[in-house]
Structure formats: C-alpha cells, structure tokens
Amino acid sequence: xxxxxxxxxxxxxxxxxxxxxxxxxxxxxxxxxxxxxxxxxxxxxxxxxxxxxxxxxxxxxxxxxxxxxxxxxxxxxxxxxxxxxxxxxxxxxxxxxxxxxxxxxxxxxxxxxx
Amino acid sequence: xxxxxxxxxxxxxxxxxxxxxxxxxxxxxxxxxxxxxxxxxxxxxxxxxxxxxxxxxxxxxxxxxxxxxxxxxxxxxxxxxxxxxxxxxxxxxxxxxxxxxxxxxxxxxxxxxx
Numbered sequence: 001x002x003x004x005x006x007x008x009x010x011x012x013x014x015x016x017x018x019x020x021x022x023x024x025x026x027x028x029x030x031x032x033x034x035x036x037x038x039x040x041x042x043x044x045x046x047x048x049x050x051x052x053x054x055x056x057x058x059x060x061x062x063x064x065x066x067x068x069x070x071x072x073x074x075x076x077x078x079x080x081x082x083x084x085x086x087x088x089x090x091x092x093x094x095x096x097x098x099x100x101x102x103x104x105x106x107x108x109x110x111x112x113x114x
Numbered sequence: 115x116x117x118x119x120x121x122x123x124x125x126x127x128x129x130x131x132x133x134x135x136x137x138x139x140x141x142x143x144x145x146x147x148x149x150x151x152x153x154x155x156x157x158x159x160x161x162x163x164x165x166x167x168x169x170x171x172x173x174x175x176x177x178x179x180x181x182x183x184x185x186x187x188x189x190x191x192x193x194x195x196x197x198x199x200x201x202x203x204x205x206x207x208x209x210x211x212x213x214x215x216x217x218x219x220x221x222x223x224x225x226x227x228x
Contacts, residue, residue, distance in 0.1 A: 031214045042118075042202065042220040043158070050214055058215075090157055094214065101146040101206035101216055105157040 001026050004106035006091050012112045013081040021076040021109050023091030031094045032074040033103065034058075034066065036087040043090065049074055050096070081113045116141040118205050120219035129228050133190040137203030137219055140184070146206040147179055148216065149188045153199045162188060193226040200224070 004025045013019055025032065030051045035043040045058030049068040063085060065077040078085060088110050092103040117140040127133045146165055150158035164170045164177040164186070176189040190197055200221040
C-alpha cells in the first residue's frame with residue numbers, strides 16, 4: 001500500500017491563480033481531511049469528508065473548495081490564490097469504526113503564493 | 115471551541131534521559147487521544163493512541179491519560195537524538211463514533227542532545 005499520496009510536493013503560485021492539490025489514499029478509508037500548517041502552528045482543519053459525496057467545513061475553509069466523488073480521492077481547490085494561503089498542506093485519512101480517528105497523513109504540499 | 119494545549123517548549127533533554135510531554139484538552143466529550151511525531155519538513159506520524167484512563171506502553175513510549183483532569187502525557191524513556199522532533203497532541207470524539215474530527219495542539223519541540 002502506498003498509503004496517502006499527495007501531488008505536487010511543491011508549488012509556487014502568483015496571486016489570483018488557481019490550482020488543485022491532489023490527494024489519493026489506497027487504504028479504503030472512508031474519512032479524509034485537509035489541513036494546513038503554518039510555521040510554529042498546529043494543524044488547522046480546512047475541510048473533511050466522511051464518504052464519497054459528503055463534505056463539510058473545518059476551522060479555516062475560506063478560499064478553498066473540495067469535492068469527493070470517489071472513496072480514494074479528495075482534491076482541494078484554491079480558486080484565487082492569496083499570500084495568506086502560503087502554507088504546507090497535508091491530506092489525511094482514517095477509517096471509522098474500531099480505530100476511528102487514527103489519522104494517517106500524506107507527505108504534504110508546500111505552497112508559496114507571491 | 116475545542117482546544118488542545120501543549121507545554122510550549124522547546125524541551126531539551128540529554129541522551130538517555132526521560133522526556134515528558136504534556137497536553138490538556140478542553141472538551142470533556144473527547145474520548146480518543148493521539149500523539150504524533152513530526153520531523154522537520156515531514157508529515158505527522160502517529161506514534162501512540164490511547165482511549166482509556168491509565169498508562170499505555172509501546173517500546174520506549176508511554177502514553178498516560180487522566181480524563182478527570184483532562185490531561186494526556188507522553189513519556190519517552192532512554193531518549194535518543196533520533197527522537198528530536200515536534201510532538202503533536204490530538205483529541206477526538208468517541209471511538210466508533212461518526213464524527214471523525216481531531217483537534218490538534220500546536221506541538222512541543224523536543225531536542226535530545228548527545
């Protein structure tokens with residue numbers, strides 16, 4: 001199993017540009033999450049999904065959108081990039097049931113908006 | 115607002131010593147607790163989960179949970195330089211529930227010097 005994979009690893013965007021951060025997991029996990037992590041700060045939840053077709057906002061959803069059409073994929077869309085979105089983005093997944101909440105993280109995408 | 119607070123650190127211990135990391139949480143409903151290790155420039159890695167009051171040991175790591183005091187700790191025995199990382203504490207809902215979210219602290223940076 002590859003676990004949780006994310007692409008790209010690094011990206012530089014100009015202000016106002018758009019992009020999609022990709023996230024795929026092959027563990028058949030039903031829950032998936034997007035976090036951002038700013039230097040010296042903890043993880044802030046952007047959006048999460050409890051299954052295909054079901055998404056919900058986290059703590060910091062403004063400026064982002066998500067969709068979940070399959071169990072495996074959970075892309076994060078930035079529509080109009082702003083410098084405040086410069087951060088490291090992590091995707092995670094977990095399996096509901098006995099071991100719910102044990103989240104497993106992808107390697108991250110480092111995004112710079114200039 | 116569900117909050118998870120960690121001792122701010124940084125924490126510095128000599129090789130072979132016991133490192134003690136502490137965490138408190140505000141939501142009494144929280145039932146699941148996790149410790150993640152994050153090396154610089156890498157993604158969080160789950161190292162311990164604990165659901166019941168008391169101690170849980172895994173190798174050199176011991177997690178301690180006291181729900182009455184809303185307190186979680188992680189002890190690292192025989193600390194090694196390779197343990198130098200940021201440790202994130204996280205709290206979530208009841209095991210097996212459908213909520214799926216975790217709340218993370220800001221992390222404590224640990225340095226183990228030879």
